[in-house]
Structures are given as structure tokens and as C-alpha cells.
Amino acid sequence: MQLDKTDVAILETLQAEGRISNAALAEKVGLSQSACSRRLDILEKNGVVRGYHARLSNAALGHKMTAIVHISLSGQFEKTLADFESAVKRCPNVLSCHLMSGEYDYILRIAAKDLADYERIHRDWLTAMPHVTKINSSFALREVIDRTTMGIDPELA
Structure with missing residues (x-):
């Protein structure tokens, strides 16, 4: 457009x-x-x-922890990706999920109440998702920026 x-x-x-x-x-x-x-x-x-x-505050709603999770799958076949994406959409703690190029297949941003809650999410959701072979989790220490707006290229107009 x-x-x-x-x-x-x-x-x-x-x-x-x-x-x-x-x-x-x-x-x-x-x-x-x-x-x-x-x-x-x-x-x-x-x-x-x-x-x-x-725009709700995760922290105000009790989710004070943000985890960035890198996921590797057993392959990138169409069915493998579709199975994983269908499962990840059902997890209520996943705030965003991106199919990636590079070392990992997906990057997820997850909201958790605390470390014990993240352990539950990891155990009950992430490891149970189809075709997952590797999970690498990192925890945000502080949010520096989380934009809800983006600059619109003036050349579009």
C-alpha cells in the first residue's frame, strides 16, 4: 500500500x-x-x-521477570515449524515469538512472576512443545526501552 x-x-x-x-x-x-x-x-x-x-504493565500484574528464550527445533520443515508455532501460541506467558535466522530457530519473550514461575513455564510449556531440542534462557535485569511507536519513513508519503 x-x-x-x-x-x-x-x-x-x-x-x-x-x-x-x-x-x-x-x-x-x-x-x-x-x-x-x-x-x-x-x-x-x-x-x-x-x-x-x-498497554498493561507486566510488573503491576505480578509478572516482574522477563525471560528471553532461544529455541532450537529438530528441523525447519514446514510441519515442524507449524507444530511448534501452534503450541507456542497457546502458552499465555509468551509475549512475543519470532522465527529467526542464525543459530536458533525462535526467540521468545516470556513474562514470569519470579524464577519459580519461570521454572514452571519451562517445565510445563517449553519442554513440552513439539520438536524442541534446545532451550537457552536469559533473564532481563532491567528494561531500557520498550517502544510502542516507530518512526514512519517520510519517503513512504
């Missing part, structure tokens, strides 16, 4: 103010409400805007 300057303005505003009303968004980007609504519908339908959500 080719974005113009108005699309970029809509996206930048939504990143900063996800709960903004259509009327306020339209005013900020210089469109009528109906034109703004149409553009937003197009951005959503094309997958540029993937959703709207509240």
Missing part, C-alpha cells in the same frame, strides 16, 4: 494517542470526519493498522 502524507499523519497520531476520537483525529490531520474514517478503514483493511489495545 502506498501511503501519502495524510496517511502518515493519521498513523503518527494514532501511535501517540490510540484512544483519540475520529472527530479529533480528523481535525488533527485536516480531514472531514467521514474522509478520515474512510482512510482509517483502508489502513485497517490493508493491515497497516493491526489493532487497538491497552
Whole structure:
């Protein structure tokens, strides 16, 4: 999808103010409400805007530990990957999962209450996932940055 300057303005505003009303968004980007609504519908339908959500604090909800987990599988056959991805999607503590190039097949970001909770997740979930041959876990000491917004390349517009 080719974005113009108005699309970029809509996206930048939504990143900063996800709960903004259509009327306020339209005013900020210089469109009528109906034109703004149409553009937003197009951005959503094309997958540029993937959703709207509240950003919750893992620590405030009792998950004070973040683990970064590298996973190796027995192979990268289509069925192997599909089986693993289906299983990892069921684990409620997995915040993100990425198929990788390089030494490991996947990198997961996991929220845990403490080390004992991570041990439970490791035992009950990670080691039980299909085709897993190696698990390497690291624990975050401090979060330095966790962006929810990204710069939008001006050349897109």
C-alpha cells in the first residue's frame, strides 16, 4: 500500500494517542470526519493498522521477570515449524515469538512472576512443545526501552 502524507499523519497520531476520537483525529490531520474514517478503514483493511489495545504493565500484574528464550527445533520443515508455532501460541506467558535466522530457530519473550514461575513455564510449556531440542534462557535485569511507536519513513508519503 502506498501511503501519502495524510496517511502518515493519521498513523503518527494514532501511535501517540490510540484512544483519540475520529472527530479529533480528523481535525488533527485536516480531514472531514467521514474522509478520515474512510482512510482509517483502508489502513485497517490493508493491515497497516493491526489493532487497538491497552498497554498493561507486566510488573503491576505480578509478572516482574522477563525471560528471553532461544529455541532450537529438530528441523525447519514446514510441519515442524507449524507444530511448534501452534503450541507456542497457546502458552499465555509468551509475549512475543519470532522465527529467526542464525543459530536458533525462535526467540521468545516470556513474562514470569519470579524464577519459580519461570521454572514452571519451562517445565510445563517449553519442554513440552513439539520438536524442541534446545532451550537457552536469559533473564532481563532491567528494561531500557520498550517502544510502542516507530518512526514512519517520510519517503513512504
